[in-house]
Amino acid sequence: MAFEIETVVKVAAYTGGGLAMGLGAIGAAVGEGYTAAQANAAVSRNPKISADIFKNMLVGQAVAESASIFALVIAILLLFLDVPVPSLLKAAALLGAGICMGFGAIGSGVGSGYPGGQACFGIARQPAVSSQLTTNMLIGSAVCQTPAIFAMVVSLILMFLNFENSPLYPTWAAYLGAGLSMGLAAIGSGYGGGLAAGASCEGIARQPKTVTNVTTIMLVGQAVSQTPAIFGLLVSFILMFKSYPESTALSASMALLGAGICMGFGGIGPGIGNGMAAEGAVKWVARNVENAGDLMRIMLVGQAVSQSTAIYAMVVSLVLIFVV
């Protein structure tokens, strides 16, 4: 059965749009559910300020939703995109864009539910610091969105750049690989950043005087948790912008696809692990602020060790791109 090229591009765009929104809907919904659950617990603990808690819950959920809104934007763009010069390469790029945004929205969505939930519970516990808690929740969950923003950038580049001069084989695999690498690697980092942000809201409610130290260590912890997503971004940039010699051999294409899959899956675990390290450190800074310096140093060393698996994945995918 032979298809015209226009049909193939349409098929890829529609499949990509469906994947972007379908996968992208998973994360934010879970995160918002967690926020709502914590808000219920908070109201039953301190029913007098239920209006404040309700307002905070809605604000937190609105921020948690942004990862899904990115996915919605990409999905709509893919459905109604007008491709001036249809080619098989464009089809691969569009499919890659959809996959990238879909997976990329999962982690940030789930993660940014945690600060919302913990902030609601914290307001019930310490109504006096509710404005500080809301500010911290907003900063924490906005930083959680960084992996999803990276995924959106890769999707937009895949959709709008001109690729007409590149050879179809093996470049098609490079575009799919770029999408997989960024999308999958964003899952762990988004979730991990959420764990750190949640712990900081909980900590501020417990010990409002430590707010400066807690916010600082939260930002550093989240930034380091994002490192696997940054490696994913690096690999997908190299895959997208390197020029490849034409080769119809299957192994050349599969090496590029494999590089993307390797970095993508390799980034999930370290992102979550780094988030757990940051969660622990932030939690204990709030309880024991005198040792904040030591806690930060141990957190960084521990994160560096747990990140080493992401570095192995990056080394293997760079070898796959440049050597094989």
Next chain:
Amino acid sequence: MGELGKLHQLIIPLFGHNITINLEVIAMTWIVFVLLIVLGLFTTRNKTLLPKPLQAMGELIVSLLYDLTEDALGEEHAEKYAPLVCALFMFLLVSNWLGLIPHLEEPTKDLNTTLGLGIMGFVIAHYAGIKSKGFKAYAKEYFQPIFFMMPLNLIGELAKIVSISFRLFGNIMGGSIIILVVSHLVYSIVLPPFLYAFFGLFVGTIQAFVFTMLTVVYISVQVK
């Protein structure tokens, strides 16, 4: 949409190699320098015991960043590294905010700027480590826990440069790409100011702070 990924470059052929200079980035970096020098002159002119508004603002910035450095590095090192930390933060903050002004662009949108700053932080951190611990103790750390982990430890250290510079570059460039595409799609109605406020002011401030904090923390890991 054609401006996506386009750069104004000056290419100088030299002994068979091409030296590429990104003109816009250099011009924007100099604008940041000039803004910061002017700010510095105005805040330190006519110093009085009872500070005037500008002087008070300058003192606030410097003392906040000094305290931050002192918390992470301890008293003796803080005096040495606080000027660097202040300069780095102010440079990044003004750079990230520069895109708010029409026709100007963030120098941090270019990977060369962030990579240069990342390498600078890396070199300073390792120099500080060698100086405070001695070369033997410094080199020994690469052979932990067993000697054959050395190459991976080395790659792990180099990956820090990649992560710190791509974090800043990805956030700023990502923000500007999203602003460009979304403004184009909505015909620049209603949405762009909010996007500029989020990506320029908010994300720009947080990323400047994160970059500075990570540089300080890398120094503190090496020193202690």
